[in-house]
Amino acid sequence: MAKVTLTVNGRTVSGECEDRTLLVHFIREKLGLTGTHVGCDTTQCGAxxxxxxxxxxxxxxxxxxxxxxxxxxxxxxxxxxxELHPVQAAFKEHHGLQCGFCTPGMVMTALDMICRHNGALDEATVRHELEGNICRCTGYHNIVKAVLSANEAMTAGRQAAE
Incomplete structure (x- = not known):
């Protein structure tokens, strides 16, 4: 057994697990944070x-x-x-979710994408960068709209703060 200490959502947590335990399983099973989904265990789906x-x-x-x-x-x-994060709010507003299984991974990917591109996102870039996240309900059109809307909201928020 190995001891793992992480800062998760701003809180320091520790626990023991087998050396071969994946981070996703540690988060879900040891920490009880089930919003992070297990879809494939092979890095294919992005959940x-x-x-x-x-x-x-x-x-x-x-x-x-x-x-x-x-x-x-x-x-x-x-x-x-x-309060929902602006990316979460945009997914809700633009119906960027259907069954919701892929949504946590999509939201986390979208937030990273928005931060890395510092407001300079277009539809082609969003679609390309979401290729590592699978939506089995085929809600991509609304997901892309949600990401672009969140990008605009976060960019406007940064500009207002400056």
């Missing part, structure tokens, strides 16, 4: 995307022991004080 040290990763592609010492943000860590 397990979280942010590690500020960058999106597929949490089924890394062992929990490899992540020890890192800062992890899950979908549960985005909303604050009952």
């Amino acid at each position: 397990c995307v979280v942010h590690m040290d500020g960058k999106s990763i597929k949490s089924c592609s890394i062992l929990a022991v490899q992540a020890s010492g890192s800062s992890i943000t899950t979908i549960e860590g985005l909303s604050s004080g009952g």
Whole structure:
């Protein structure tokens, strides 16, 4: 058994797990944060995307022991004080979700994309960067609209703060 210590959604947590435990399973089973979904365990679907040290990763592609010492943000860590994060709000407003299974991974991927591109996103870029996230309900059109809307809202928010 290995000891894993992480900062998850701003809170330091520790737990023990087998050396071969994937980060996604540690998050779900040891920490009880079930918003991060397990879809494939092979990095194909993107349902397990979280942010590690500020960058999106597929949490089924890394062992929990490899992540020890890192800062992890899950979908549960985005909303604050009952308020949805702008990306979550855009997904809700533009019906960028259907069954909801892919939604946490899509939201986490979208947030990383928006931050990396610093407001300079277009439809082609969004579609390209979402290729690693699968929506089995084929809601891509509304998902892309939601990402572009969140990008505009977050860009306007940054500009207003400056």
